[in-house]
Amino acid sequence: MSPTTTVEKLEIDPLPRPWGAERLHPLIGAVEEHINRSILLLASGDPREALDFAEWLDDKGLPGEEDLADPTDKSAMIDRYKARERDVTGLTTDLDRKNRDIKDSALDALDDSKTARGEITNIAERLRTKLEDAPDPTKGEDGVYRLPVGVEFDLLVSLLNAADQVQAEVEGAANAMDAKARQIDGSVPTVPRGYDYNNGGMPAATNAYRPPAASKASYRITDPNDPVSRALSVASGELGTRETDAAFAGKPYNNGSAWCAAFTSWVWKEAGYDVTWTDFDYVPAVWNDAAALGLQKSTAEAQPGDLIVFDWEGDGTPDHIGIVESVSGGKIHTIEGNSSDQVAKRNYGINSGEVVGVIKPPPTGSDRV
Structure with missing residues (x-):
């Protein structure tokens, strides 16, 4: 392991929280920590422990990427995330705690994950650009500044797409590690026992x-x-x-x-x-x-x-x-x-x-x- 590799250096910079999209701020935090945890687990050689973000959303009854393909009420769908804000912020806290528990000495245990880690960093940067490019909000009749619903919904889709793409990179790296492990000889006990019905x-x-x-x-x-x-x-x-x-x-x-x-x-x-x-x-x-x-x-x-x-x-x-x-x-x-x-x-x-x-x-x- 390179002595300069630390948890802090591998984590991405905080993602922007666009003004006028406050309903999405908790989700941005959760996706940010999901990205960080995925990078750290890849670096420590343990990608199978990464969160399945889509499954977590499904368990909480929150709309996922597939649900957003043909929405009938975009604002109501975003409000479902706001209604479960405690769950989303709880996930952020839990992921952050787990990330803090990873020791610097465990990083870079395997070189096989570096390509996937690099691609996840690219996914995060594309998401960062999307969030940074959000337009200024406009003041509504109630005096609250908000982004147009269509823009806010587009940001929601980008967040879930990024989470799904990160999961795909983690799964691919984990499978590659498994395949490499299967090629290593000498790990199977030499027991002269077969499968006796065939x-x-x-x-x-x-x-x-x-x-x-x-x-x-x-x-x-x-x-x-x-x-x-x-x-x-x-x-x-x-x-x-x-x-x-x-x-x-x-x-x-x-x-x-x-x-x-x-x-x-x-x-x-x-x-x-x-x-x-x-x-x-x-x-x-x-x-x-x-x-x-x-x-x-x-x-x-x-x-x-x-x-x-x-x-x-x-x-x-x-x-x-x-x-x-x-x-x-x-x-x-x-x-x-x-x-x-x-x-x-x-x-x-x-x-x-x-x-x-x-x-x-x-x-x-x-x-x-």
């Missing part, structure tokens, strides 16, 4: 790319009684499991190699979807099988219980897979195995370029073997 019980020796063979996949439904809920329950029960845990040696999805696909295959089987994949722990093969079985769908059709497939490298080859837990606020929330070497919850923008698509569960009532 692939002959033998663990995969490697996950290096190879063209998927012609699909031989088939499936049967072993229990049609709400398998989606069971899948989410089973997956949630594994949250926090790490490769470094002694108990990992006995996990049925520990295949001695990259185990994200083995994890999703095991979860589906436990839930009642007994799928015999051509290669149960190789993502390109699973994705190829999904097409052959008619289960491959677009990201826009994602629903809880689906498998979600990623292409981190953007080279057309899927290389990671998880389970969709929920879809809300323009985000897909997942549970994934082998994500930073553990079972963890993640979330992605529904239009994320890293998501290839989803695999629908086999229809219940089917018996195809």
